[in-house]
Amino acid sequence: MADHQEASATLPSDPASVRTARRWVADVLGDWGLDDAAEIADSIRLIVSELATNAVQHTFGQSPTFTVDLRLEREECLSIGVTDSHPRWPRRLPAAVQQDNGRGMVIIRVLAAEAGGRLSVTPTEEGGKTVWITLPWTMVPV
Numbered sequence: 001m002a003d004h005q006e007a008s009a010t011l012p013s014d015p016a017s018v019r020t021a022r023r024w025v026a027d028v029l030g031d032w033g034l035d036d037a038a039e040i041a042d043s044i045r046l047i048v049s050e051l052a053t054n055a056v057q058h059t060f061g062q063s064p065t066f067t068v069d070l071r072l073e074r075e076e077c078l079s080i081g082v083t084d085s086h087p088r089w090p091r092r093l094p095a096a097v098q099q100d101n102g103r104g105m106v107i108i109r110v111l112a113a114e115a116g117g118r119l120s121v122t123p124t125e126e127g128g129k130t131v132w133i134t135l136p137w138t139m140v141p142v
Contacts, residue, residue: 051082059086085128
């Protein structure tokens with residue numbers, strides 16, 4: 001395997017694209033050696049679903065597309081990024097609002113932490129942002 005692998009997919013900001021993003025990530029990671037039945041594969045699929053859902057729902061139509069990026073560094077570190085063009089960064093919602101929604105970032109943070117990973121947000125040159133989840137690849141059984 002190469003020291004560095006990357007893949008990227010840009011999808012319409014539409015609810016149907018969430019499933020497409022999840023399947024695309026599973027396919028790419030399978031090609032990179034991740035067993036689809038591995039527990040971490042389930043966590044990654046859920047992380048991608050939540051990030052893509054946020055990119056669709058919380059950009060209020062101001063981001064016509066979102067992009068999913070995958071980066072695998074030296075079979076040690078997997079980075080998953082979801083980029084949209086809306087300037088507002090993710091934030092925690094008040095508990096009262098979270099009764100119906102607003103738990104996505106909490107779920108993402110917990111899944112990343114359980115896998116020994118971390119979450120970060122970076123601005124894009126165009127004024128949007130990328131939400132990154134970085135996970136250790138060494139724990140991934142192949």
